[in-house]
Amino acid sequence: MNGKSAFQERVGKALEDDFLRRSVRETQDRLRGGRVAAAADWGDWEALRTRGEAIRRHTVEHLDVYLDRFATRVEEAGGHIFFADTAEDARRYILQLAVAKGVSSVVKSKSMVSEEIGLNHALEAEGVEVTETDLGEFIIQLAGETPSHIIAPAIHKNRKQVAELFSREAGRTLSDATEALTAYARRRLREKFLRADMGITGCNFGVAESGSVVLVSNEGNARLTSSLPRIHVVVMGMERLVPRWKDLDVLLTLLTRSATGQKITSYVTAITGPRRSGDADGPEELHIVVVDNGRSALLGTKYQHVLHCIRCGACLNVCPVYRHIGGHAYGSVYSGPIGAVLTPLLNGLEKYGELPYASSLCGACTEACPVRIPLHELLLELRRDQVEEGLSPRVEQMAFRGFAWMAEDPKRFFAAAKLGQWLTRPLADEAGRLKKGMGPLSPWTESRDFPRPASQAFRDWWRREGRREGGTDDGSTR
């Protein structure tokens, strides 16, 4: 066998991290419990999901129309809008803006799409100071890491590590009590807010009928980012629209209840254009950067549904695979089931071909998704594409050819079952499970146990016992 892939390395690392595994379990349980209770509290949750799905489907099917309308309204309200085909176009626009306006410091509120386009590095390379202001994002920025959960980015960090990071930043030792750490972050980040020249946010929803940008947060950092600096830049995935305010109402209800189980987040902010004449605060300039970066290639394909996603994280919170390996193992900005679908689609199966297999296909993600994206079916489609494009591993291709040869003939099948039983005997533990497989079995047993074939084959049992108690061969009962 060849060496481990990068994905397997990351999985191996995650499985050895006891704190991570406990923390992921606790976060999953807390957020999932919240969602289930919030759905029950709503009542006809299924009707709401169906409505949300219909709105998302309609919006994406008419995305050209709504983006056009959105852009017109943004400009009418005094904002600027730029359409970026690629991550590089988006970075270049924002960099040029920063240089032209003499921006030396930037505050950011959590935005997955800005992670996707690698915005921070690009700005820092130009000497612009960038500060992430969401508490979780601030923590991982200090650690030089990436988010491991869509809505709880720093769950892989424990309080001791946070206290160490903050103490280093503060130049003195801080206690690891939550209140002390939070109070430090508030003070430190407030300074940054007050002197930043530019605020960069994502966009939870854009309202096409008025050109408004809607941001949700519990901490309030999105409000600060969009209120204090003189320039506000919004980076939005091109699919992030809703047609009207009343559609927004449906999707916001689905988003907050699915993400944390709250009826609404502490802050919901709708921004339409820059500050008006007579306003003393609010940005003087508003720039909205609409990002394609591979998304339009999914339109008109069987994967179009994935653009319906509203980034609530509910699929992460029910996924048994995410539960074991956490977010970083996925090796991309988007983790969990949505990441396993989206990442190979945006960045190619060649590089991320293992992700569609990071799933047990149990379908819990599909059931949890507030806009009913058939996530596990899309994972299967990706596997099919991979096989058809000849991208599946050679070993797997050979194994399936061998299996076909073996299963075609009852004698060969029977012999193979016997052989399996005999071959695995020396490797099993007392419970009859394989913890360390060999050859083609080893990638499986690296991260989980494998049940040893039963000592008695079903076919043997059936020959001796089954016919007596069950039915006859012709299906009638005796």
Next chain:
Amino acid sequence: MDQPDNRRRFLARLSERLGKSRRESAPPPEGETREEKLTEEERISRFLHNLSLLGGRGVRIRGREELKRRLMEDVEGDKASPLIFWKDAFLEEITDDLSNVERIPWESGRDAAELIRDAERAKAGLVRADWGVASTGSIALIGGQGRGRSVSLLPPVLFVVLNRENLLSDTGNVWSRFGETRGEGVPAYIHWITGPSRSADIEGDLSIGVHGPYRVSVYLLE
């Protein structure tokens, strides 16, 4: 940077992918809207309950005099001086009697940077909600002259006055007021606030006041 060109090309690519030689619009799907018929008392009790779920404090107040009294107590209790508030005749009046409190109205004519510095050093902010929403316990604020964003955001304590007749049943009742509007027809901001600023980013442990106010009191004026 030739933006119109870049927009045209971008949208043309989308149209082509979507398999249409258009762009034709179609009406968005309609669905049942939940219209709950609540009595005023039900709206009030639901509002107060939902606000408390997110850690906010709601108080029923009968009349202007009681409001003045209550505000004075809370300002004292929270040591809320300086107090910054929206430039509004009603708020001027109810804060008029606050002795030993530095009162700062948000005067739009003043230097912007100075106003923000005032909001930053203020110990409390005072605003008037445009609406309250029973189903979530939220208050909604919209932009306009004298209504600085910083007042409800920078100080550690927030006081909100909400008139009973502006308490609506559902979030949809507020959103539906901003139909299709062009240009500056929609206010520059619509801020929904539900309880204090919160975070669970350190080991899932809830902490309050990480960026915005750590205490939010809503006076429901009857």
